Amino acid sequence: MKGAVLRKPGGFNDIYKHKPGADKDRTHYCPGCGHGILHKLIAEALEDLEITDRTIVISPVGCSVFAYYYFNTGNLQVPHGRAPAVATSVSRANPGSVVISYQGDGDLAAIGGNHILQAANRGENITVFFVNNAIYGMTGGQMAPTTLEGMKTTTTPYGRNPATDGYPMKVAEMLNSLYAPTFIARTSLHDIANIRKTRAAVRKALQYNMEKKGFSIVEVLSMCPSNWKLGAVESQNWIRDHMLEVYPLGTLRDRGAEVAPRVRPRPELDPARVRETLGLGEGSGVKLERPKETPVYPNPSVRIAGFGGQGVLSAGVVLANLGLEYGYNVSWLPSYGPEMRGGTANCSVKIQDGTIGDTEATKPHVLIALNRPSMEKFEPIVASGGTLIYNSTLIDVTPSRKDIRVLAVPITGLADELGNTKVQSMVAAGAFAAATGLFALDDIIRLLPSLYSGEAIVKLNEKAVKAGFDFVRGIKS
Amino acid sequence: MDGPRKYPFCEIDQEECKGCGLCVNACPAKVLEISSHLNSRGFHPSSYKGSGCLGCGTCFYSCPEPGAITVYLKDYVPEGV
Numbered sequence: 001m002k003g004a005v006l007r008k009p010g011g012f013n014d015i016y017k018h019k020p021g022a023d024k025d026r027t028h029y030c031p032g033c034g035h036g037i038l039h040k041l042i043a044e045a046l047e048d049l050e051i052t053d054r055t056i057v058i059s060p061v062g063c064s065v066f067a068y069y070y071f072n073t074g075n076l077q078v079p080h081g082r083a084p085a086v087a088t089s090v091s092r093a094n095p096g097s098v099v100i101s102y103q104g105d106g107d108l109a110a111i112g113g114n115h116i117l118q119a120a121n122r123g124e125n126i127t128v129f130f131v132n133n134a135i136y137g138m139t140g141g142q143m144a145p146t147t148l149e150g151m152k153t154t155t156t157p158y159g160r161n162p163a164t165d166g167y168p169m170k171v172a173e174m175l176n177s178l179y180a181p182t183f184i185a186r187t188s189l190h191d192i193a194n195i196r197k198t199r200a201a202v203r204k205a206l207q208y209n210m211e212k213k214g215f216s217i218v219e220v221l222s223m224c225p226s227n228w229k230l231g232a233v234e235s236q237n238w239i240r241d242h243m244l245e246v247y248p249l250g251t252l253r254d255r256g257a258e259v260a261p262r263v264r265p266r267p268e269l270d271p272a273r274v275r276e277t278l279g280l281g282e283g284s285g286v287k288l289e290r291p292k293e294t295p296v297y298p299n300p301s302v303r304i305a306g307f308g309g310q311g312v313l314s315a316g317v318v319l320a321n322l323g324l325e326y327g328y329n330v331s332w333l334p335s336y337g338p339e340m341r342g343g344t345a346n347c348s349v350k351i352q353d354g355t356i357g358d359t360e361a362t363k364p365h366v367l368i369a370l371n372r373p374s375m376e377k378f379e380p381i382v383a384s385g386g387t388l389i390y391n392s393t394l395i396d397v398t399p400s401r402k403d404i405r406v407l408a409v410p411i412t413g414l415a416d417e418l419g420n421t422k423v424q425s426m427v428a429a430g431a432f433a434a435a436t437g438l439f440a441l442d443d444i445i446r447l448l449p450s451l452y453s454g455e456a457i458v459k460l461n462e463k464a465v466k467a468g469f470d471f472v473r474g475i476k477s
Numbered sequence: 478m479d480g481p482r483k484y485p486f487c488e489i490d491q492e493e494c495k496g497c498g499l500c501v502n503a504c505p506a507k508v509l510e511i512s513s514h515l516n517s518r519g520f521h522p523s524s525y526k527g528s529g530c531l532g533c534g535t536c537f538y539s540c541p542e543p544g545a546i547t548v549y550l551k552d553y554v555p556e557g558v
Contacts, residue, residue: 004553006537008544023518025493029541031520032497036541043543070543192503192535199538225497232497 011043011052016069028066032232034189034222035064038129041199042100043071045206055098056090058083060112062104063137073100081112084119087126092264098209101128106136109145109169116175120215123180125262127209128217129202130171133224134243141227145169148246153227168246172219176252182259183208183216184252189223190239194249204256212261221247288325288443295438296387299353301361304428305346305378306370306391308336310412311425315368316347318429318451322439323351325447331359344373351438366436368428370411375399389431389472391424407435407475414467423464430468441469485532486549487525493545494522500536500546509536 016024029036046052056074059067060083068075074097078086083101091099101119108116108130119126135153136142143153143160146168150159160168172186183205187198198220205216221243223235230238302319306312313334323330328351336345348361363383369375369390379399382388387405393412409431415424433439444465448458487509489500494516500523501509508529516522532550540546 004550006534006546006548006550008547012543025544026495026518027542031495031541032499033541036543037539040538040541040543192539195538232499233502236499236502 009040009044009047011046011055011072012039012070013072019066019069027070029063030224030226032223032225032235033063034133034220034224035131037189037195038131038198038202038220038222039067039070041195041202042102042129042206044199045203046071046073049203049206049210051098051206051210054096055100056094057100057102058087058090060101060103060107061138062107062131064102064104064131065138067102081107081110081115083107083112084115084124084126084128087128088119088122088124091125095125095212095264098206099126100206100209101126102131103128104131104137105133105144105146105171106139106142109171113145116171117178120175120181120217121178123182123214123262125209125212125214126216127205128215129205130217130219131222132171132219132243132247133222133227134168135224135227137224137227141224146171146247148242151242170247172217172247172252175217180215181217181253182214182255184219185217185254186219186221186247186249186252188221188239188244188249190221190236190244197249201251204254208256208259211256212263213256213259214262219247221249288327288447290326291437291440291443293437296436297365297438300351300365300436300438301363302349302351302366302368302432303346303361303364303378303381304349304368304370305344305374308343308345310345310370311422311428312336312345312370313347315425315428316349318425319349319351319432321451322429322433322444322447323349325443326439328352329354329356331356333359333361344371346374346378366432368432369395370424370428371395372397387435389428389435405435407431407472409468409471409475411468414471415464418460418463418467420460423461426461426464427468430465430470431472432468433465434469434472441466444469483528484549484553485530485551486553487530487536488547488549489523489525490542490545490547491516491522491524492518493542494520495542495545496520496522497541498523499539499541503535503539505533505535506531 057071059077061080087099087101132146134146136144142155147160152159176184185201187201188194201218205218208216221239225232225235304312304315316332320330320332331350333348337343350356365386367378367382367388372395384403389407391411392408393410399406411427414427415421445462452458506529508526511521512524537546537548
């Protein structure tokens with residue numbers, strides 16, 4: 001116990017400013033919920049161990065999805081069950097941080113079951129706080145993997161029947177079968193003695209985390225008065241009378257004293273070896289001199305958008321590849337739906353001499369819009385003074401911006417005249433080259449054999465590039 | 478609360494408290510009770526009877542609300558004293 005006063009621990013935010021609505025000084029948890037107690041024990045430990053400002057809490061899907069309202073730490077909220085995977089990457093990318101994965105039983109033991117197993121098996125330097133209340137709380141009381149035999153939930157109205165629903169999953173015991181974990185404990189919040197034991201386990205787990213001693217998990221038996229349909233005190237008694245028998249408490253493993261701090265090797269990246277491994281040799285063999293004319297945009301960021309299947313993404317790949325051959329740094333960031341055809345797709349391409357940070361073209365110098373929805377969506381974000389190339393075959397409106405250069409190019413039509421609408425991407429690439437002066441037509445044509453195989457295909461794409469290029473140059477003259 | 482406080486002393490934020498009663502049940506000295514009045518959120522908050530606090534912290538650690546309970550321990554010295 002610390003100081004001469006016990007008050008709201010420093011690991012919490014004073015005011016929960018991210019919480020919507022007027023109630024910014026109270027949690028969203030139901031009266032008597034165990035989450036609040038565990039939150040308090042964690043927040044107190046963060047303050048006492050002086051790690052609040054280097055801790056990152058990963059919150060799950062479940063009632064604790066909003067843990068980021070409360071903890072005065074770095075916070076990430078991640079997809080259902082994936083907290084250990086994200087915690088892994090955060091911990092490896094920031095070895096100096098203390099990474100906490102906070103998860104419930106539906107999240108950790110059901111949808112995320114494999115994630116927790118693999119993270120534990122790798123001995124990731126993370127601490128998992130696992131709230132086991134034997135039920136899905138947020139979604140309204142469905143059966144969880146941890147639901148007790150005979151326990152009534154909304155999906156087991158006659159009680160969980162092992163014949164059809166399986167048995168309560170004992171996560172701590174399961175993880176204890178693995179070699180790598182350092183600390184595994186199961187505690188409970190059902191009375192003050194056990195709350196204090198939970199407090200000690202929380203501190204130990206975080207201490208090992210600070211010492212880089214690998215994977216630690218504390219499974220905490222916790223009350224869910226709302227879904228158990230019990231009062232708060234009755235819920236504590238229910239843990240005592242029903243859960244303890246199935247989920248015995250105690251420290252299943254504590255190897256903290258014997259484990260040496262884990263130091264992960266720094267990944268080494270040797271560009272020559274990467275090229276060799278990927279069979280890239282010295283690149284395509286074509287080293288290009290940049291065109292003599294000064295490009296309209298020296299370090300352009302580009303957005304290409306349209307229907308999936310219009311060659312939106314491949315047009316971006318072509319531009320990025322060309323940029324590489326001229327010795328630029330390039331990036332290509334695709335964004336598309338689950339469909340292979342139809343739907344919408346767009347990509348961002350950056351072609352720069354300097355280092356590329358953000359790979360998304362949020363204020364593109366050039367927008368190539370292949371259909372109307374894309375033009376309407378992205379026209380507003382084009383940088384002032386930028387260029388909008390729009391596919392006048394399919395877009396029956398004209399852009400409204402007056403502070404940008406607008407080029408109407410019948411991209412689909414030009415490709416169709418060549419007998420194959422699939423070459424829209426190369427028509428677009430040709431139009432881009434002509435509009436920006438960044439790439440010379442001859443250079444693109446020389447590169448085509450390294451991008452496409454088959455003489456007929458290369459020839460077709462050559463015609464497509466030329467059609468797009470010549471059309472735009474025709475507009476200019 | 479009028480007059481000088483005697484430490485240890487327990488203070489319950491009447492607005493943050495959700496009236497779950499875990500602290501009342503857990504308090505070994507039985508010096509907490511559920512109030513008859515409602516707070517602005519519609520809960521009957523827990524409150525300190527005014528004397529008998531042991532300063533054990535049981536209520537603090539039993540309470541799920543981060544800032545609802547503050548316990549001033551025996552050796553607490555108020556600011557400005």
